[in-house]
Amino acid sequence: MKYLTTIGAVKLEFEVNPDTRPFGIELLKSSVKMDCRQLSPNSFSLLIDGKSYFLTITENDGGYAVTVNQKTVDVFVQDETGILLNKYGLSDSSSDTLGKIFVPIPGLIAKLFVSPGDIIEKDQKLFILEAMKMENEFTSPVAGTLSSIFVKTGDTVNKGTLIMEITI
């Protein structure tokens, strides 16, 4: 069975042999030898042509956060069905979550710099979240128009709260 992994702009195709799974994973159009072993719920050892990698893998927004050599990347995995769905434009597009601004930590909305209808530039200051006794400034990851704000100054918000939405 074919699998496609996406790390940023890098896409790699793998062939997974169902009879020997989960060990039989091969990179398509390549002859590298791989040996992948699970060490604990979240850590794996991988030998690629003898080179040793220690991986930490946790689930993350429909994909996996993979740490290798102390670098963490988001990896999205699609199997054959997923690849086909994607080809015919049937899969969920992830772009509609891009303009949604969530907070990664609980805290207090100390200040809002923008209001609905504002044209937002990438890296523009959006709001200040007070958490761990620090004022954390949040900037926009995208450019667009601010369509709505779901909080007001002084609100206490939980981890994962949707703060505002930017239409790209």
Add this chain to the structure above:
Amino acid sequence: MIHKILITNRGEIAVRIIRTCRELGIKSVAVFSDVDRTAPHVLKADEAYNIGPAPSTDSYLNVQRILEVMQISEADAVHPGYGFLSENADFAETVIRAGLKWIGPPPEVIRLMGDKMAARNLAVSVQAPVVPGTTEPISHIGEALERANEIGFPVLVKAAGGGGGKGMRIVTHADELEAAVNRARSEAAKAFSDDRIYIEKYLEEPHHIEIQVFADTHGRVVSLGERECSIQRRYQKIIEETPSPFIDSQLRKKLSETAVEITRACRYTGAGTVEFLVDKYKNYYFLEMNTRLQVEHPVTEMVIGFDLVKEQLRVVEGKRLSFPDKPLHPRGHAIECRLYAENGFKNFAPSVGKILELDFPQGPGVRLDEGVRAGQEITPYYDPLLGKLITWGRNRTEALERMLRSLQEFHIVGIETSIPYCLLIIGHESFRAGKYCTKTLEEISGSLEKQGEQLSENAAIAAGVGAIRRDIISTPAPAAKTPDQNQCSPWSLQGRRNGLR
């Protein structure tokens, strides 16, 4: 003689103090908030008492509850660590009035040096250079503007009771001054219930260098050398080292002498730190004195070979300091990385959650002062410092290589940490060359962020394979398959259960 010490702190510093108590056969008493019942300091201490709900104002700053624990536990001394009540003169007085020994300088010295203006005046009285700036808190924005123009932009807006970057703002243009003053004021009012604001000169390529001082009750005051603390984010230190690669022996001597004079002038006892700013022309200015043990004290311990907590206890017991009479020469080089629960690549956003897996680095020249354990929940209530990694080497290169090696050995799952960021800083040419100032991190952060995203081709393949493997494990196997064909061992089944929790 001290028999039992109450430690009014948490995290790595509480654990570090407990370790010294153990070595000396002194009983340790921990205090904990509701969310810290199973934190390492509680598990490691001989006794532990709950002092209230999670917010620190209800627990670690709750003097009433702490007083009760002093009585219940029959402790004969209090070690405040750093932060929380460590520089609270009223608390020190309360401890002394309750008949216990306070492991720190006398309350009046804490009060004096904790007031930035009083400390500055004291420094001036012993001819120590100070940064040009306002000597009275500014009362209104018009005055702020006038004084800032006299000093010359850029200026630094800072709070009287401030520290660790809270309530501090750099202002480069006059039109930004009002907003900066207001924000510093509001942050300061909230953080330390004191909204007095000062303005001072902002220095060129400044280095943050501090001198560890120690004074006993027999009139002896010593300098234990400097710590270079210029790698900072939001004015908070991340990496410290000693000796400083920036200063020469002549400047080292001047800084040490100035620090000792200030320490003597304020009638200090115990461990203290005199902080200086040194600009690129090697002009140095007294900044402030921290009247407590510093977070970064281990780098000094590594190169002088003395346990500073033991020396603190000697001073409190009225003994003489055990440092030799001749000037102390550091042996080798030590570097410390602070490990925070935060993502250096996402504007240092704090990370909370449960630590699912945890492996610490080991091996030659490595010291870890940790305050967390596997299975622990990192909450948003306290400082996000998880611990400190300190490496020692015969020279700077060896200490640096050991730091790179041991940072790579860390394995933490469940929360984001500053480890990847520290690795890139330590590996960066400016750090390797020892050519950096307090502005360097800000200047190189863009290039660090880019590096943080780059994976080698093989590493990308590895990440892909791992993610597929993990995806297969977490996706239920097709019904037709028997467990045998899936090669599911009892171990991997258990692993899957653990993964699902």
